Amino acid sequence: MVKWETSLFTKIILMLSLAVVALASRNGDFHYFYFVQQWLGSYCDQRGEKCCYPPTGKPGPEFSIYGFWPYYNDGSFPYNCGGGNFDEALLKPMQDRLRKEWPSFTCPQIGRKFWVHEWNKHGTCSKSVLGEVAYFQAALSLKNRVNILQALTRAGIHPNNRLYPLKSVKKAIARATGFHPWVVCNRNSQGVSQIWQVSVCVNKSGTKLINCPFVPKGPGDCESRIKFPSF
Structure with missing residues (x-):
């Protein structure tokens, strides 16, 4: 009985060790980025x-x-990969552009802490390809x-509080970029679905749309208008 319990305990420890190794290995790699932009009018007017x-x-x-996030091909993503201490001084030459x-626009206004958050949560998981400066430059x-x-605007879609077909929004962005976007909506205080985030996918080097x-x-799906x- 003791031998069986010892054997079972050893197997559990081995399985946990392999899982940790697999997770660490996966956190060190990714397949592509989501480059996410947001419309501040929707962020500031969400319910x-x-x-x-x-x-x-x-x-x-x-x-x-809004974000530059490494992803895996199955839709999952690594985060908080560690080992990449944020150095604000490195970003000083581009600080005005980052601002x-x-x-x-999170309350209370957090300023530079937002960049620290983005680097620690997402950037560290791409540091094998893009260091801190390269990540923000990309x-x-x-x-x-x-x-x-x-x-x-070129497609006649303006921020004028009107409703537009979702298909027209996606078509306009695809025509301009050459790639279909992922559009995320939120709802305003009246419960109306509104354009909030637009994402395109980028290769691992952060240089080419794919x-x-x-x-x-799921959450963030848009209405037809x-x-x-x-x-």
Whole structure:
């Protein structure tokens, strides 16, 4: 009886050890990025939430960077991979651009802590390919290339509080980027579905748009017609 219990205990320890090794191995790799932008008008007008403007005041009407997240092909993702201490001094040359293109509007206004959070949770899982500076530079470069507001404006879709067909929104972005986007909606205080986040997929080097291997379903799904709120 003692021998059987010892054998079982040994097997359990071995299985747990293998699981930890497998997880560590997986955390060190990924297949692609989701580059996510958000419409601040929707973030600041969502049900049950409040936004706070940075010390520089209310920004102009524009989509801003929300995240640059490594993913696996099956739709899962690594996070909090560790081993990549955030060094704010390294980002000083691009700090003005980050404040403009990758702001935080969480209350209370958290400023630079948002970049620390994004690096610690997501960036550290891509550090085998992109170090801290390269990670943020890649996101800023993609922001210049993926101009969501311009794509929608060219298609006659404006932030004027009107409802637009979801298909038209996706088509306009796909025409401008060459790739189908993942559009996430939230709801305003009246419960109306509105455009919030737009994501495109990017290769592991963070330089080239690709077709998304996986598009999640569930929370954030949009109605067939969605509001484009003013800001």
